[in-house]
C-alpha cells in the first residue's frame with residue numbers, strides 16, 4: 070500500500086496522532102504537509118504520553134523517515150523546543166527528520182498580526198491558536214513579504230529581514246493609528262527590531278541546518294521506488310480553507326484535497342485514505358457547531374474525554390456526532406475507511422443522539438451548507454440510539470463490545486457510507502480494535 074493518508078473529518082483533534090503512530094509500523098516515511106504549530110497530536114506509547122506539534126507522529130520508530138514538507142508553515146523556535154523535549158525523553162532525532170527548504174517561516178510579525186486581526190471584522194472572533202499561521206500563509210500567497218526556510222541560508226537574508234520588518238512596522242503603525250484604544254490589545258505597540266530578529270533567526274537556522282533539504286524531490290524519488298508513505302493531516306476537513314466552515318477555518322487545505330499540494334506527491338499515488346472521527350463532536354475556537362451541547366451532557370463528554378486543547382488548553386466545545394458534517398467531509402476527503410475514536414467516552418450515557426439532518430428555515434436538508442449563515446441557523450434532526458453502561462477501555466475484539474456500542478458504530482458507518490476499520494477505546498496504542 071504505497072500511499073496512505075490520515076485525515077481528520079471533523080474540526081480537528083480527532084486523535085489522528087494515535088492512528089498515525091499505529092500505522093507507522095507499516096510505513097517507511099511519514100509526512101506532515103500542511104498547517105504548523107497550531108496542531109497538537111498526542112501519542113501514548115508504553116505508558117508514556119508525547120505531544121507533537123510540528124514533528125510527524127512517526128518519530129517514535131527510529132527506522133521511519135519523518136518529513137515536514139513544503140506546505141507546512143514552520144516556527145523555528147517551536148520546532149527546536151519540540152526536538153529538545155523529545156530528545157530529553159529519549160527519542161532519537163537526527164537524520165530521521167527532514168524539513169523542506171520550501172516551507173515558509175513564521176516570524177514575530179505573523180504572531181502580532183494573528184492577535185491584531187482576531188478581533189477585527191467578525192462579530193464572533195475566529196479564535197485562532199495565535200501561532201501566526203494565517204498571517205504566514207497570507208505572506209506566502211502574497212509572495213513579496215515571504216521568507217522560506219531555504220532563504221535563511223542565503224546572503225540576502227539580512228536585507229530581506231530589514232526590508233520586511235520595515236514594511237510591517239509601517240503597517241502596524243498605520244493600524245494602531247486607525248483603531249481607537251479600546252480596540253487595541255497588548256502587544257500592538259511592539260516595534261520590530263530587524264537586527265535582533267536577524268540574529269535570533271540566524272541562530273535558529275544554524276541549529277536547523279542538518280534537517281533542511283528538498284523534500285519534494287526526496288518524495289518523488291520515494292514514489293518512484295514504491296516506498297510506503299503515510300501522510301499525516303493536521304486539523305480537520307471542516308477547517309479546510311476552501312471547503313470548510315469559512316471564515317471559521319484554518320489557513321490551509323486541511324481536508325484530503327491538501328495532500329498533494331502540500332507534499333508535492335501526485336494524487337494518484339494515494340491508495341488509501343483513512344478518515345478519523347471522534348464518536349462525538351468537538352470544536353475549539355469560534356464558528357457554528359450545530360450539535361454542540363452547552364449543557365450537562367457536553368460537560369460529561371468534556372470531563373470523560375479530557376477535552377481541553379493540546380496546544381492552547383482551551384476547553385473544547387462538545388456535542389453529539391454530526392453525520393451530516395462527517396458524510397460531507399468523508400466525501401470531500403475521498404475517504405476509503407473510517408476510524409472511530411474515543412468510543413469509551415460515551416460509556417454510561419443512557420441514550421445517544423446522532424444528527425442525521427438539519428432543519429434550516431423550516432426546510433429539512435441532508436447536505437452540509439456552504440454558507441456560514443445557513444450553518445448558524447441549522448437545527449439538528451436527531452436519531453436516538455440506546456447507550457451502554459459497561460466500561461470498554463480493556464476490550465480488544467469487536468465482538469466483545471456491548472451490543473449497543475456495536476449498533477452505534479454500525480449506524481455511523483451506514484450514515485457516512487464507508488466501512489469502519491478501527492475503533493479506539495482509550496489513548497494507548499493497545500486500546501485499539503482493528504477489524
Ligand code: GDP
Pocket residue numbers: 077081082083084085086087108109110111112113373374379410411412413414493494495496497
Ligand atoms: P489529534 O490532534 O487529532 O492528534 O488529537 P489530539 O491529540 O489533539 O486529541 C486527542 C486526545 O484523545 C489525546 O489526548 C489522545 O491521547 C486521546 N485519545 C486518543 N484516542 C483515545 C480513545 O480512544 N479514548 C480516549 N479516552 N482518549 C483517546
Ligand code: IMO
Pocket residue numbers: 077080081082083107108109110195196197198199200201202203302303304305308317318319320353354355379
Ligand atoms: P490538530 O492537528 C483543533 C482551529 C483553531 C481556530 C481555527 C483557526 O491538533 O487537530 P489557526 O491558528 O489555525 O489560524 O486557527 O482552527 N484549529 C484547530 N482546532 N485542532 C487543531 O489541530 C487545530 N488547528 C487549528 O482553534 O478555531
Ligand code: MG
Pocket residue numbers: 081082083108109110111379
Ligand atoms: Mg490536536
